[in-house]
Amino acid sequence: MAHFAKKSKAKPEISTASLPDIIFMLLIFFMVTTVLREQEVQVRTILPQAEALTKIEQKRYVSYVWMGPEKLPGNRVGETKVQIDDAVIEDMTNVRSIMYRKLSEQPRLIVSLRVDEESEMGVVTDVQGELRKAGTLRISYSSRRDISNI
């Protein structure tokens, strides 16, 4: 009989009362880490591979400049273009004014150059020249980790 008594005891149920709280915690975590509105990149940027990489942890300081061949319909690519935020920059001098404005909003600005690996140095040098004139001197050449060497 004693056994029967034990059986009746062993009917534990997990309390689900705190479930919404746990879910909310997770929800809030993901809400905070989410960056909505990713820019649509209109140029192809296959990043080069490198070893000496540093992470940019402070994402709010980062401003991206994309450089690479323009994506055209039908998987073709066109001429090399520069893109900042949503717009393709046609006139190089605009880079300076855009970056100058961004720097006044965020003095610790880091410009991440996302350049396609098949680009030539000319366009990179032009953009760098404009960045120097704007005073945004902290840059980062965005690169992927070299997997082949590990």
Next chain:
Amino acid sequence: MSILAKKKKRQGAEIPTSSMADIAFLLLIFFLVTTTIDVDTGIGMTLPPEPDETTPPPPVSDRNMLKILINAQGQVLLEDLPSSVAQIRSEVLTHVQNNGADARYSDSPSKAVVSIKTDRLTPYNLYIQTLDEVWMAYFEIWDTEARSMGHANYVEYRSNLEGGTENEIREKWPAQVSLAEPDPGN
């Protein structure tokens, strides 16, 4: 009276909370799908400020300058000698750690400058490889220094630095990489 009674009854109504978890789940799944936790990695650089006409650039003696030249065909010229990207790292190491021993290399680590010059038509990929090799040489030096100070490596040393403390290793072995204006090409 009947109206009052009715109103009172309504106030007692409770919002069902059993579906709360489901709603939260839906939101959670939405944010899970849209979140991208990718950290941007790259080779950090600090550009030189815009040259000022009144202040000429500081003179760097020829022996303190390690010149790396990459042309449009992807050929590397290291100190005016034809070379390859793979040799850059060891050359930078000897240059920076020379301490005045060899007359062809630098006087002291704080004076050593690595200058990279490209052509307008140089492939970007090659430029990044070159820059990567130069930085890897510096990382190697910093790692050695950190180990002699009793740390596992440079990254560990840096992460243990408290805010405001000088980074002694970088003070001792400053990475001075200069990017020269490229030739117009063709």
